[in-house]
Amino acid sequence: MGNSFEKFRKNDVYLIVILIVIGIAGLILMQAVKKQGGTVVVKVDGKVYKELKLSENQTVEIVNDKGNKNILEIKDGKVDMTYADCNNQVCVNHKKIMYNGETIICMPNDVIVEIHSDDDSNVDAVAR
């Protein structure tokens, strides 16, 4: 038993390598099916709140049932959450998204922003 604390066992190394390979393969796969998205779907409390065109520059205010507010900005084909009145600000710090299947989620306010392609068949392939 004492020995096992000092060094990696062979099985540990296999496990770590396999997990990293799965992760990288997943990333490559996602990169491969990546397409410029067409529609920005905003969901609040699990229901579709608004559908916006990625090609149109606009700023949208999202207010949920409890009155919490998020502000979403679409500019030059990129979507960015610029404001949220939640406490963790994960969504505001999230990078801008532009590809099919990418999301920005504001967990506290239950707001989800998803990019769908116009033919929309690709989302499931990315998300599966």
Add this chain to the structure above:
Amino acid sequence: MKKVALYGMYVTLAFVFSYIEHVIMPVNGIPGIKLGLANVVVVTALYIHGVRTGMFVNIVRIILAGLLFGNLFGIIYSMAGGMTSFIVMVIMKKTDRFSIKGVSVTGGVMHNIAQIAVAAVMLKTKAVFSYLPVLIIAGTIMGVLVGVISSFVVPAVKKYENI
């Protein structure tokens, strides 16, 4: 009485680590990436004192940290991640085929997978699974880190076990 003091110490330590993580958490906007430092305490408790103590420390820490730094929502996520990862770690440890590092790597990865699954159900969207590859890699790296730290901590703490 001794047991009370011991449990208290473990919970306090895990709690402090949760707090540190809460403070330094936001990493380049990918949600869910955490160091998992509190897991060092949980893994240590599991290895030295067994399943019951590890489970106790884990549950109490999640509830305490959730109430103080998060909300009810956060507790559900943490609980799903924490319980899944703990149960899988117990199973991995039982097989005796992995060292503490392999066990904690599995814990880290399972934690992330469980949270994604809960997010998918609660937010009613499959899109969250697009974070899976990044979170598997992150969980692996953090798991190695936690495992290496634990592999130093466990023998050190074990010396005082019989006091």
